[in-house]
Amino acid sequence: MAEAELAERRHEAAYNDRVMFGFWVYLMTDLLMFTVLFAVYAVLHGNTAGGPAGRELFSQPLALAETLILLTSSFTAGLGMIAARRGRKQQVLLWFGITFALGLAFLSLELREFAEFVREGHTLSTSAFLSSFFVLVGTHGLHITSGLLWMAATLFFVVKRGLNAPLVRKLTLLSLFWHFLDIVWIFIFTVVYLMAFV
């Protein structure tokens, strides 16, 4: 019996190992997609076609606020993972709950920024620069949205089923995804928001 259990555990560990590796590979593919968007932005950011340039549009305080919110959310996700490893369900819910709220705050700031641009008449179709800006930053926002949906679903099942091994694995993947989005945002912050003022 003990041997069967051992085999079972080995099977489980091997599965975890594969999933982790596969998820890293997936993150690389996603990163490559962002690479294209960054390259496109780099090529087109000067093509304002009579529309406004980044310098005239972007607000540094807003971008800084977004950055700090997202960095903090990454930190709380990390704390949530420590709690998950220790099997503390309440703490997991607390920390990931905060992460969720911060993610939502980030998203609403970003949407407000977009809405303001559109209200001023600077839309996707104004110029190649704005097309690439909206698509690059918007793709990141879409990733944040799917991350939030995923987080909500995972937390729902944590409440329902408790912290079982598959859910801890899913939380680990989720936090990897979240940190990954954080890193991409750092590049967006630098390449899009800071370099516009250089």
Added chain:
Amino acid sequence: MKELLLGRLDWHALPHEWFTIGGTIGFILLPLLALAVLIRIRGWKWLWGEWLTSVDPKRIGIMYFIVAGFMLLRGGLDALMVWLQQAMAAGTAHGYLGATHGYLSADHFQQIFTAHGNIMVFFVAMGFVFGLINYIVPLQIGARDLASPFLNTLGFWLYVGGVVMVNMFFGLGGEYAATGWLAIAPLSESQFSPGVGVDYWIWSLQISGIGTTLGAINFIMTIIKMRAPGMTIWKMPAFTWASLCSMIMAMTVFPLLTATLFLLFFDRYLGTHFFTTMGGGDPMMYTNLIWMWGHPEVYILVLPAFGAFTEIVSTFSRKRIASYMSNVLGMIGVSAFALSVWLHHFFTMGAGADVNAFFGVMTMFIAIPTSVLIFTWVATMYKGRIRFTTPMLWFLGFIAVFTIGGMAGVVLAVPPADFQLHNSLFLVAHFHSNVIGGVLFGIFAALSYWFPKITGIRLNERIGRYAFVCWMVGFCLSFIPMYILGIMGATRRLDHYDASTGWQPFYILMLVGGIVIATGVALQLVQIMASFMQKRRLGDTTGDPWDGRTLEWATASPPQSYNFTVIPEAPTRDAFWEMKQRGLPKRTYEDIHVPKNTAAGIYIAAFAFLACFGFVWEITWLVIVSIIGVLAVFVARTFDDHTEHTLTAEEVRRLESERKQRDEAARKQKDTLTPLNIKGAEDMGLLEFARTVLAFGWDVLKNKRWRRWQKQS
């Protein structure tokens, strides 16, 4: 209201021209009819439960072969239509079917060569390659399954979604992209291509491309993490190595395609300015991005063919591969260089001499690892005891055709020469030498080599040789004139030309070659049928009909769903060969985890397909509903913790002994295949095939056998 419900869709979208009606019947209704017949005979439960929802990579592999084979006929028909038009359309000769030249209007002609390219690359070559990797790689590395069986079925069904999408325009819309297979911008922008053709193009590639990315991730996980004990990375079989290289490239470049297609979609739907001529857009950026994917794509296709050739040469020369290390490093070198040569597709862009020189030199470098590969194959044959079976014939054909195509490629890599040959038929001939000679011959070789493993029946050698001869002769008739035409100055994609050019005889020769190739394809279909008709005589009960070297031959043909009763050990290269020398290990039984079949992949792909369909016709509600559908099924699947069940050792023992009895019984029926009996002397020829088919038909008619079938079912 109508617009809200149906978007751009209306009655005019239904088929009303000869080719859309023909296409609807041939590529939509006929497959549905075939499916209905299959369900009538074997039952829906069997089809759905055993096949469509299967997560067994072997079954998914076979389904890939079936779909890709069907698409090969579809793409081949396109090729014949193009050749027929070009053979007819010289000078002022009057047209038929309402066309000014030949029998196709210029626009229709453009749609055909576009569809031909897309179908052959995405749905034929990719389909066969993914089928092969699915079937063979887990067996070669001694694994029971892929790392994620669910991602595998999802990837397959997304591919099927792409296939349906690319044929869908016959029934709804009536037009495909008329832009060439890469839909170069700004031609593909809505300003110049307002219809749904380009949208069908975008979404069929998008959905199958995402499937490819998922597949690539899955295969990388499998090969890196699930090899048999003892099989270090430098002991992997060559086909597995080739698949790994190919999948790493796919994982690298398919996200680029996804992003690029999204950008083009935004341009067309949201009015962005990525590749437009106005608003600061940059059309050349599209060309760069699409070729950054497009060039490695052909290497993604050809690498698995290289790997299969390595296995075939080694097996049929009864030798270890000469310098395994050089062979593997050659494949790695090809894949590494392939990522840094894309600009040679448009030296004429005007990037300047330095940039052109860099990419020209990089392109020529690729010839080095490729030659290393060719030398290792030839050296393997040297002093080997070669058996000239059909896989080996395909290999020899490949060496000849591929080498010529490759040298033409080196000519094209020289920028000044390329300025003369750019967009000429010389380029088209070069490309086809490599994808037909390399990829397609590789697929044929691999399929005939592994056919006994996949079906348990060896393919008919005699008819296989006829098919090979037709392909070789047809290929030379079609593509040697094409090289010559290219040097004479004929550009690609001409729907008509002046008679004074003197090109028509060459175009007619190309058409004749095409017909000979079509005969070859027909013979291949006959070959498969004839093999099944002689299945008792050609059946393989040993699991190792060719005296093979790698682990896939260590299990039964076709293998049980769990591949191996006990995971084999692979302490050396050519693990099975060594095992045979030292004596096979004793058979024991253990509990096996088997993934449960799931329909989640089909549902997700179906919703994704509907979302894409909604995008094509601008039906917003359908897009929203479908995306919610995708997410819902995905969440339901991800949080389902009961995706496996366990076969106990007792059950495995029972399955194995049943299998053994069946094989014993088959062996007693005489004349089964032994490793030495592969010359094909007793395989039926064409005459015997015709006689058998006629006799069978006559018997059905005379004895009214369909009545008996009706009673049975």
